[in-house]
Amino acid sequence: MSSSAEILSQAFTLGYTYTRSTGPIVGQFLTSLRARKMVGIKASDGKVLVPPVEFDPVSAAALTEFVDVADAGVVKTWCWVKEPRKAHPSDKPFAWAMIQLDGADTPMLHWVDAGDEAAMSTGMRVKVRWAEETKGLMSDVNGFVPEAVALLGELKPATSDEQITGMEAPIYLTYNFTAGKATARYLQSMKKGKLVGQRCPNCRNVYIPPRGSCAACGVPTEEEVTLGNKATVESFTIVYIPIPGNPIKPPYVIANLVLDGANLSFLHLLSECKNEDVRIGMRVEALWKPEAEWGYAMENIQYFKPIDEPDVPVDQIGKLIDEGR
Amino acid sequence: MRDVAIVAFAQSNCQRDAGAQNEVELIMPVLTEVFKQTGIKSAQDVDFTCSGSCDYQQGAAFAFVAGVDALGAVPPIKESHVEMDAAWALYEAWLKIQMGSAESALLYGFGKSSPGELPIVLSQQLDPYYLAPLWVDTIAFAAMQARTMLDSGEITEADMAEVVARSRNNALKNPHAQLKGDQTVADLLKEATYVSPLRRHDCCPISDGACAMIICTIEKAEEWGKPYAIIKGIDHRIETHHIGSRDLSRSVSTEIAGKAAGVANGPVDVAELYAPFSHQEIILKKALGLGDDTVINPSGGVLAGNVMMASGLSRIGEVAMRIIRGEAKRGVAHATSGPCLQQNLITVLEAK
Numbered sequence: 001m002s003s004s005a006e007i008l009s010q011a012f013t014l015g016y017t018y019t020r021s022t023g024p025i026v027g028q029f030l031t032s033l034r035a036r037k038m039v040g041i042k043a044s045d046g047k048v049l050v051p052p053v054e055f056d057p058v059s060a061a062a063l064t065e066f067v068d069v070a071d072a073g074v075v076k077t078w079c080w081v082k083e084p085r086k087a088h089p090s091d092k093p094f095a096w097a098m099i100q101l102d103g104a105d106t107p108m109l110h111w112v113d114a115g116d117e118a119a120m121s122t123g124m125r126v127k128v129r130w131a132e133e134t135k136g137l138m139s140d141v142n143g144f145v146p147e148a149v150a151l152l153g154e155l156k157p158a159t160s161d162e163q164i165t166g167m168e169a170p171i172y173l174t175y176n177f178t179a180g181k182a183t184a185r186y187l188q189s190m191k192k193g194k195l196v197g198q199r200c201p202n203c204r205n206v207y208i209p210p211r212g213s214c215a216a217c218g219v220p221t222e223e224e225v226t227l228g229n230k231a232t233v234e235s236f237t238i239v240y241i242p243i244p245g246n247p248i249k250p251p252y253v254i255a256n257l258v259l260d261g262a263n264l265s266f267l268h269l270l271s272e273c274k275n276e277d278v279r280i281g282m283r284v285e286a287l288w289k290p291e292a293e294w295g296y297a298m299e300n301i302q303y304f305k306p307i308d309e310p311d312v313p314v315d316q317i318g319k320l321i322d323e324g325r
Numbered sequence: 326m327r328d329v330a331i332v333a334f335a336q337s338n339c340q341r342d343a344g345a346q347n348e349v350e351l352i353m354p355v356l357t358e359v360f361k362q363t364g365i366k367s368a369q370d371v372d373f374t375c376s377g378s379c380d381y382q383q384g385a386a387f388a389f390v391a392g393v394d395a396l397g398a399v400p401p402i403k404e405s406h407v408e409m410d411a412a413w414a415l416y417e418a419w420l421k422i423q424m425g426s427a428e429s430a431l432l433y434g435f436g437k438s439s440p441g442e443l444p445i446v447l448s449q450q451l452d453p454y455y456l457a458p459l460w461v462d463t464i465a466f467a468a469m470q471a472r473t474m475l476d477s478g479e480i481t482e483a484d485m486a487e488v489v490a491r492s493r494n495n496a497l498k499n500p501h502a503q504l505k506g507d508q509t510v511a512d513l514l515k516e517a518t519y520v521s522p523l524r525r526h527d528c529c530p531i532s533d534g535a536c537a538m539i540i541c542t543i544e545k546a547e548e549w550g551k552p553y554a555i556i557k558g559i560d561h562r563i564e565t566h567h568i569g570s571r572d573l574s575r576s577v578s579t580e581i582a583g584k585a586a587g588v589a590n591g592p593v594d595v596a597e598l599y600a601p602f603s604h605q606e607i608i609l610k611k612a613l614g615l616g617d618d619t620v621i622n623p624s625g626g627v628l629a630g631n632v633m634m635a636s637g638l639s640r641i642g643e644v645a646m647r648i649i650r651g652e653a654k655r656g657v658a659h660a661t662s663g664p665c666l667q668q669n670l671i672t673v674l675e676a677k
């Protein structure tokens with residue numbers, strides 16, 4: 001039965017390496033940015049929207065008429081960030097602001113490098129501080145500064161004047177994952193070299209790895225069941241494509257394996273056999289890594305290998321009682 | 326439009342960090358509770374199930390699918406999901422009942438925001454060309470919205486602190502609340518600013534948790550023989566993603582949704598408003614035309630605990646339970662999504 005589980009956490013970064021197509025309207029704005037010019041677009045009511053949008057927010061009409069606006073304007077509202085977050089564009093205190101450029105009728109969001117909160121006020125005038133190198137991204141504006149600040153940095157000419165149609169938009173988000181109670185219990189057993197699943201109190205099915213519930217019955221699972229090393233191949237595939245960062249050389253076999261005494265399969269590697277001999281119903285056994293290498297991971301088992309036992313008939317797979325221990 | 330009954334509602338405590346609880350372990354206790362309230366055994370006993378959650382919060386792809394493990398979906402059930410607050414899952418189920426394709430539905434919302442940096446995660450729901458690449462977070466937008474109102478003289482910092490003081494005080498009676506206490510406006514105003522003009526207490530906390538609800542036709546509620554509250558009106562509206570085109574001191578979408586849902590068709594005894602930032606309660610109260618005779622956020626609201634993707638449904642559940650307990654006859658619940666109250670859903674509830 002479950003006793004209180006140790007908390008297992010792991011930090012990780014999720015990366016979405018998106019590239020986005022811009023379409024003609026956003027593309028024109030970014031192309032202008034790269035040339036260090038600000039443009040807006042004329043809305044149905046004649047107002048100039050900055051940054052430009054494809055469709056009128058009120059009439060939904062497609063918008064096409066670009067209008068040049070200034071690279072300086074007025075702060076309409078703002079907030080002061082005392083402690084910038086890692087992802088923020090400035091690592092010292094700064095203001096986010098809605099800035100209405102001269103010639104525009106709507107404010108746009110950017111940040112202001114004012115040095116101190118006391119230097120900020122609604123209605124103050126600010127101007128763009130262009131990046132030394134421009135790429136056709138929002139960061140071509142290296143923030144705004146109060147209009148009186150002299151800008152001395154050298155500006156390199158834009159590297160291209162081709163119309164921008166796409167942009168790199170990578171996103172990296174960091175998390176600290178904490179395993180649930182059932183997963184934590186399971187991983188602690190793995191670290192001790194034992195395969196421990198959970199039994200449903202209702203249908204009596206045994207799940208490994210357990211998730212703390214029986215997905216069929218919708219009830220919590222608590223009773224723990226220690227299983228042996230023998231399993232049956234429920235299904236398999238032969239992988240011919242190398243996977244980046246994976247040390248295993250293709251072709252290799254990945255199989256759905258059902259441990260004796262369990263009712264649901266999990267994925268693992270199959271080895272020490274000819275790939276063409278692998279078949280559904282084949283009997284296999286876990287080969288554990290040396291104990292010194294055991295961690296909180298399924299990889300404690302290096303792979304499964306065939307054993308000299310008769311095949312299990314297809315309709316019996318997942319229904320075996322564990323006798324092997 | 327057909328009346329729809331809310332027969333059961335349950336919510337977990339709002340916790341800053343649910344730690345070693347996966348989505349199934351978060352959801353299952355609230356499901357068990359609504360099944361018990363309704364007198365049914367499982368999701369097999371309703372016609373439709375719909376959930377609301379967002380995988381980006383915990384950074385786990387398909388966490389919403391893993392959540393289905395809590396349902397007992399064998400044999401297969403009719404199931405759907407919105408990558409939004411579960412209040413919109415209620416809307417989907419309400420439509421199904423209107424269409425006559427379901428008589429009853431189970432709804433649940435869950436959120437585990439503790440693993441990530443929530444304001445930064447939410448920055449990525451913004452315009453992907455102009456805003457998301459700057460990583461402007463939700464707190465910054467709310468702070469600029471508050472300043473717009475302070476600058477115009479529409480509100481004062483004391484008005485904002487009054488909202489917080491009342492929220493924390495009401496939360497003393499809410500066992501699920503995360504932040505509660507007896508603070509005066511003067512105490513709150515002594516605190517330093519966080520993202521100026523906002524102080525920390527003007528911002529909702531980050532919470533993990535879940536909630537669940539069962540809705541059905543009036544006929545089904547009578548058959549189950551359980552007390553219920555009635556959904557008399559429901560509507561949701563959204564404003565442009567071009568944030569510079571919006572008047573941030575108003576919530577036009579709430580005004581339209583409130584009219585369409587029929588908020589003004591009778592007295593409003595109680596309202597639960599999803600205002601993640603103190604000044605937004607003032608905007609919403611005005612947009613809905615609520616007077617001082619309406620009790621606002623008796624639960625403490627989301628300033629006392631905010632489970633992203635569940636709090637909207639919980640607002641509706643809070644009002645429904647007050648009506649079921651006989652504490653109110655007619656109430657309004659509000660749910661929101663997006664920066665500065667971009668999208669708003671209004672539900673009008675009445676006693677039978």
Ligand SMILES: [Zn+2]
Nearest residue numbers: 200203214217
């Ligand atoms: Zn079961």
